[in-house]
Amino acid sequence: MSFFKKYRALFLLILSLASFCAGIMLEEPAMILSHAIRICLGCIGIG
Amino acid sequence: MVERLRQLSQIFATVVSNAYLKGFATGVIYQGNLKQVCNPGFNCYSCPSALFSCPIGAIQFMAAYGSYHVSFYALGFLSLIGTIGGRIVCGWGCPFGFVQDLLYKVKLPKRDIPKWLENFKYLLLVLLVFIIPYVTLEPWFCKLCPTGTLEAGIPLLSLNPMLRPSAGWFFMLKMAILLFFLAWMMVAARPFCRTACPLGAIYSLFNPVSIFRIRVDEEKCTRCDICSRECPVSLDLDEIKRNARGCVRCLRCTVCPHGAITFGRT
Secondary structure (H helix, E strand, O other): HHHHHHHHHHHHHHHHHHHHHHHHHHHHHHHHHHHHOOOOHHHOOOO | HHHHHHHHHHHHHHHHHHOOOOOHHHOOOOOOHHOOOOOOOOOOOOOOOOOOOHHHHHHHHHHHHOOOOOOOHHHHHHHHHHHHOOOHHHHHHHHHHHHHHHOOOOOOOOOOOOOOHHHHHHHHHHHHHHHHHHOOOOOHHHHOOOOHHHHHHHHHHHHHOOHHHHHHHHHHHHHHHHHHHHHHHHHHHHHHHHOOOOHHHHHOOOOHHHHHHEEEEOOOOOOOOOHHOOOOOOOOOHHHHHHOOOOOOOOOOOOOOOOEEEEEOO
16 A cells, blocks of 8 residues: 555645644634624525 | 434534524624634634534635635644544534435435536535635635525514615525525435535545545455445445545444444544
């Protein structure tokens, strides 16, 4: 079994965590919040 | 036993995702800090009772307006869940999946879904969630999403008379998409998850590599096909064995009377 195949879940876990933390550092949650607190007109079918 | 536990888990996920009941009384959506958190399941964030953000909505928003046009936060969150359990959220924690499971209980003749249609969700993911929102600056998956119509469009238009005059042909199109899927849900198992859900499409990529996976013990397996007959998404034994992308991880196959199928850490 290749090295990558053996540890692929671990690699993915580290990559996912890194991406998640990068998103937090880029203040994405605040941007998402600013969007999500308004009614999405597309979601309700009028925009 | 597994099925009972799964239903309880689905009810719990639906209740927690939609715990802001005040929204249904006032017609105003929740605007607190929990909306910074993505819901692991599919639940429209414009639903009056929704507490969390829809990750697909967040990805589209960041594709259109983000600094790098990629939502590292939402994609990292989803891949984290996917790496741990693959599509486990589809089977156990998705409010819209729960709606589909309930509607499938309606006593009508059942039909299967052709396998090739299951690839359509990847096309929707790439086009409507990443590329078109980036180009047009509009969340085009949301605009066509039947979950949004059911959980946000119908309740908010019912509760806000001011919004009603704005509902024109586009709302009718959304209603037609919703009714099509609702009818399909009564005759086929999980049609939205299998053919159109971009969240399921993302999670499905992790099924074969996730930490927790379905394992088939070759020595105990008698190829009796009970697992395949139990599987709501019509996977055969070989597909179950290789944790195929189509598996929604409902774990009904673990009812194997020979104890050959288990779900656990690899």
